[in-house]
Amino acid sequence: MSKDQLEQLVQARWRIALALTGAMLAIYLGFFLLVAYAKGAMGTQIVPGLSWGIFLGVLVILTAWVLNGIYVRWANRYYDEAIRQLKEVRG
Amino acid sequence: MSGSALGQPNPTAILFFFVFIALTLGITYWAARRTRSTEEFYAAGRSISGFQNGLALAGDYMSAASFLGIAGLVALSGFDGLLYSIGFLVGWPVVMFLVAEPLRNLGKYTFADVVAYRLRQAPVRSAAAVSTLVVVTLYLIAQMVGAGNLIKLLFGLSYEWAVVLVGVVMLAYVLFGGMVATTWVQIVKAVLLLSGAFLLALLVLVRYGLNPLSLFQDAAAKYGEQVLAPGGLVANPIDTLSLGLALMLGTAGLPHILMRFYTVPDARAARTSVSWATLFIGFFYLLTFVLGFGAMTLVGRDPIRAIDKGGNMAAPLLAEALGGTAFLGFISAVAFATILAVVAGLTLSGAAALSHDLWVNVVRQGKAPEKEQLAVARIATLLLGIVAILLGIAFKGQNVAFTVGLAFAIAASGNLPAIVYSVFWRKFTTAGAVGAILVGTLSAVILIYLSPTVQVDILKHASPIFPLKNPGIVSIPLGFLAGYLFSLLSQEKEAEERYREVERRVHLGGD
Numbered sequence: 001m002s003k004d005q006l007e008q009l010v011q012a013r014w015r016i017a018l019a020l021t022g023a024m025l026a027i028y029l030g031f032f033l034l035v036a037y038a039k040g041a042m043g044t045q046i047v048p049g050l051s052w053g054i055f056l057g058v059l060v061i062l063t064a065w066v067l068n069g070i071y072v073r074w075a076n077r078y079y080d081e082a083i084r085q086l087k088e089v090r091g
Numbered sequence: 092m093s094g095s096a097l098g099q100p101n102p103t104a105i106l107f108f109f110v111f112i113a114l115t116l117g118i119t120y121w122a123a124r125r126t127r128s129t130e131e132f133y134a135a136g137r138s139i140s141g142f143q144n145g146l147a148l149a150g151d152y153m154s155a156a157s158f159l160g161i162a163g164l165v166a167l168s169g170f171d172g173l174l175y176s177i178g179f180l181v182g183w184p185v186v187m188f189l190v191a192e193p194l195r196n197l198g199k200y201t202f203a204d205v206v207a208y209r210l211r212q213a214p215v216r217s218a219a220a221v222s223t224l225v226v227v228t229l230y231l232i233a234q235m236v237g238a239g240n241l242i243k244l245l246f247g248l249s250y251e252w253a254v255v256l257v258g259v260v261m262l263a264y265v266l267f268g269g270m271v272a273t274t275w276v277q278i279v280k281a282v283l284l285l286s287g288a289f290l291l292a293l294l295v296l297v298r299y300g301l302n303p304l305s306l307f308q309d310a311a312a313k314y315g316e317q318v319l320a321p322g323g324l325v326a327n328p329i330d331t332l333s334l335g336l337a338l339m340l341g342t343a344g345l346p347h348i349l350m351r352f353y354t355v356p357d358a359r360a361a362r363t364s365v366s367w368a369t370l371f372i373g374f375f376y377l378l379t380f381v382l383g384f385g386a387m388t389l390v391g392r393d394p395i396r397a398i399d400k401g402g403n404m405a406a407p408l409l410a411e412a413l414g415g416t417a418f419l420g421f422i423s424a425v426a427f428a429t430i431l432a433v434v435a436g437l438t439l440s441g442a443a444a445l446s447h448d449l450w451v452n453v454v455r456q457g458k459a460p461e462k463e464q465l466a467v468a469r470i471a472t473l474l475l476g477i478v479a480i481l482l483g484i485a486f487k488g489q490n491v492a493f494t495v496g497l498a499f500a501i502a503a504s505g506n507l508p509a510i511v512y513s514v515f516w517r518k519f520t521t522a523g524a525v526g527a528i529l530v531g532t533l534s535a536v537i538l539i540y541l542s543p544t545v546q547v548d549i550l551k552h553a554s555p556i557f558p559l560k561n562p563g564i565v566s567i568p569l570g571f572l573a574g575y576l577f578s579l580l581s582q583e584k585e586a587e588e589r590y591r592e593v594e595r596r597v598h599l600g601g602d
Contacts, residue, residue, distance in 0.1 A: 010598055014515070017188040024188075025339070028181045032335040035174065035321045036328030043170075043320025049308035051319035053170050054380070060177050061373045067184050072366050080359060087599060 005089075009082050016074060020067050031060050096416045097398055097407060100247045103420025108246075111279070111428050112260060118275045122268035129464045132269035133200040133443055134353040139274055141360040145367020148351050150277030151436040152179075152342075152368070153284055153375055155237050155429045156495055161376075162409075163402025165383020166395055169310070169318030172383055176376035178335050182342025183369040187362070190343045190507075193514045193597040195352045195361040201440075202349040202506060203448045206513045206528075209589035210521040212457065216448040218528040222505040223346040223448075225532060227441035227475075228482065229498040230347075231434065235483030236491045237403075238430045244404060245423040254483035261435045262476040265442070266469055270354060273435045280425075280432035285375060287425040291406065292378045294413040295385030303381060310384045314392065318384075330559045334496065337563030341499030344506030347440035358600060382406055389413065401492070438475045445471035493544045496561060497535065504531030504566035508574045514597060516578070517590040523578030531570025538562035 034042055035053065042053035126132050139147065157179060164172030198204030203219035235254055242253035264272045299305040310318050342348065352361045386395060386405035390412050398404045407426065411419035446468040451459045459467070508527040512519040539545060541557035559565075 006595065006598065010594060013598065021185055021188045024181060024184045028177070028335065028339055029332070031177070032174075032332055033328075036331045039321040043317065045316070045319065047304065049304035049306070049311065049319075051170070051307075053320055054173070054307065057170075057173050057177050058377065058380075061180055061377060064181050064184050064369060065373055068187055068366055068369050071184075071188060072362060075362055076359070083598060 005082075006086055009079070009086070013075075013079060016071065020071055024064065024067055027063055028060060031056055095394070095398065095408060095411060096419060097404060097411070098244055098247055101245070101416060101420045101423060103417040104246060104423040105420070107421050107424035108427055111283070111424055115272075115276050115279060115428075115431075116260075116263060118279070119264050119268035119272040122272035122275065125271050126267070126269040127465075129200070129447075129461060129468060131271060132465055132468050133350070133439075133447065135270040135274050137354060137356050139354040141355060141363025142367055143274070143278060144351060144355050144360065144364035145371065146281045147274045147277035147354075148348065148364060148368035149285070149371040149375070150279075150281035150432050151347055151351060152372055153281065153429065154234065154433045154495075155241060155426055156233060156492070157375070157379070158284060158288065158429055159237075159241070159403045159406055159426060160401075160492070161379045162382040162386060162406040163395065163399070163404070165379060166386035166390070166405040167392060167402040168322060169314070169384075169387070170320055171322050173380060174331070174335070175338070176379050178338030179342070180369070180373050180376050182339045183365060183372060185339065186343045186348070187365040187369070189514075190349070190510060191352050191361045191365050192358040194349055194510070195355065195358045196597050196600050197514070197593065198353060200350070200353055200447045201443045202344075202346060202510060203444070206509045206524050207452075208513065209586045209593055210513070210519075210524055210583070213453045214521055215524045215528075216452050218525045219506070219509070220444040220448040220453075222501060222528050222532045223444035224441055225536070226344075226346055226498045226501050226506075227437050227444070228478070229494040229501070230345075230437050231441075231479045232482050232486050233491050233494045233498075234430055234434050234437065235479055236486050236489065238427075238434070239483055239487065241403070241426060241430065244399065245407065245426065250487055251484055254480055257431055257434060258476050258480035258483070261431055261438060261479075262473065264431075264435045265439050265472050265476070269468075270439060273432075273439050274351075274354060276432050276435055280428045281371065283425045284429055285371060287422055288375060288378045288382065291410055291413070291418075291422065292381040292385070295381050295389065295409070298389065298413075306381065306384050306388065309388045313388055318387070327559070329564065330561055333559055333561035333564035336567055337496065337500040337503050337561055340503035340507055340563075340567060342502075344502030344510065345498070346444065346502075346506070347436040349506075349510075350440045350443060351436075382409060385409055434479060438472060438479060441475045442468055442471040445474070490548070493539070493560070497539050500535045500539070500561065500563045500566060501532050503563060504535045504570035505529070506531075507567075508570040512574050512578070514593070517587055518578055518582075519574070520578045520581045520583040520586055522581035522583075523574045523576075526577030527570050527574030530573035531566060534569045535562045535566040538566055 207215040238257045239250040239254045386409040410422035505528045543555040546555040
């Protein structure tokens with residue numbers, strides 16, 4: 001029984017990891033594509049001093065923190081606990 | 092060069108520098124007594140906490156190239172310089188999601204431990220050692236040349252002496268104190284660098300009523316609104332994308348970064364350490380926004396260019412403009428500490444590839460006694476230290492900034508595919524691992540050789556054979572493809588059967 005549980009946990013772990021990696025990659029590459037192909041728009045200022053480029057750049061850094069936070073929260077709360085239980089069952 | 096104290100011996104710089112050296116050598120002396128086994132030499136006895144390792148990772152990662160190079164790039168080209176800040180940061184979530192915990196649970200000292208776990212040891216470890224040594228060498232060249240130039244500018248010491256000094260002090264850390272000393276040197280350096288950069292940014296912002304937008308506005312008023320927009324550096328979109336990919340995926344394949352995950356007691360601590368590292372490094376790169384634009388407005392582009400065409404002295408000049416010679420001295424000493432620490436981390440990871448992978452597991456087929464392992468590790472360290480000094484002297488006067496980008500590209504093309512496949516893919520084989528590492532590494536090296544950077548800038552040919560400066564967009568897919576195809580073409584029953592063991596170990600840990 002614990003074999004299936006491990007298998008399920010492994011799948012959940014990698015689903016989350018791949019989804020978050022994909023999100024980071026998409027956001028970052030999206031940002032780079034905007035920088036490369038929408039130079040004009042990225043130079044437009046939202047308020048004086050703050051261009052879209054700088055604003056989105058800061059946002060990418062903040063997103064990296066947030067995605068990390070989501071993963072750590074999930075892993076600390078759910079994953080670690082499930083692993084602990086699995087180890088107990090195995091003795 | 093109106094009135095800058097740069098380039099003359101600076102008493103504050105020398106004082107701070109000696110305090111740093113005395114402190115770190117003291118740490119080394121203490122660490123040396125705790126370094127009696129290979130587990131202590133390579134992995135600090137797995138005794139570093141998640142928070143400490145987070146700081147140490149930040150110390151290993153934030154090189155002088157980030158601090159001086161990016162601040163200078165932003166000062167001279169505005170927004171474009173920030174692309175490096177962002178690119179260097181987004182690699183960390185990838186380390187977190189895909190690499191850190193499996194590495195900690197599956198390996199011992201090097202990333203090759205993970206890749207070779209269920210495969211044939213000799214070929215996999217040899218290939219991994221080759222790519223590690225190539226990455227470490229390229230990274231070392233940039234650091235040593237940077238050290239020579241920087242110390243010459245900052246302290247007025249000759250280039251050769253500066254390189255020898257860095258090499259010798261670094262060797263003292265690693266040779267005697269192993270990973271324990273290296274880790275604490277990284278921690279001290281990270282704290283110094285973060286607080287120095289923070290203080291400098293604060294001094295800039297105070298001039299602008301603590302509002303970064305006023306700073307950006309002033310920059311736009313002085314140098315035109317285009318400083319806030321993408322510019323010349325991103326002339327070729329494909330090249331920009333290629334650089335971006337290498338920066339993002341390379342971090343998760345850098346040997347000296349990966350090695351740090353073995354210093355913590357378990358996978359949870361590995362996770363915590365990436366979390367802290369990402370926070371510190373992100374904070375640092377946000378500060379580079381302020382430092383770069385601050386140097387642009389408060390020092391001015393012409394004075395920065397007058398001292399160093401590449402802009403590398405923007406941050407020290409900014410420190411001088413805002414805090415006088417004493418603050419310049421402090422920031423100079425911080426920059427020096429930064430280089431020393433990065434060189435130490437690189438040397439240790441290269442030494443681990445030579446001794447743990449090549450000597451112990453290939454030549455001696457895993458049967459070397461502990462005493463011999465430790466001796467070989469130290470000999471390898473000494474060897475790499477000497478190589479680092481020689482490289483620094485050999486590349487004097489060369490523009491070597493591109494070697495760091497190349498190191499990232501190789502790490503992303505060669506190492507990352509092998510690590511990811513070995514953890515995720517049941518049917519991964521020895522041929523696949525060797526293929527991924529060698530094809531990824533070689534294609535990145537060859538493409539850089541054929542690129543404008545080498546063909547036009549260095550060899551002065553009229554046109555390059557390969558159009559892009561950054562090989563990543565071609566070499567990274569090639570590395571992954573090679574790993575896939577070579578595995579399909581070769582079957583390895585034992586490796587497939589042992590995948591369940593890998594899976595269990597990755598998630599449940601080794602014990």
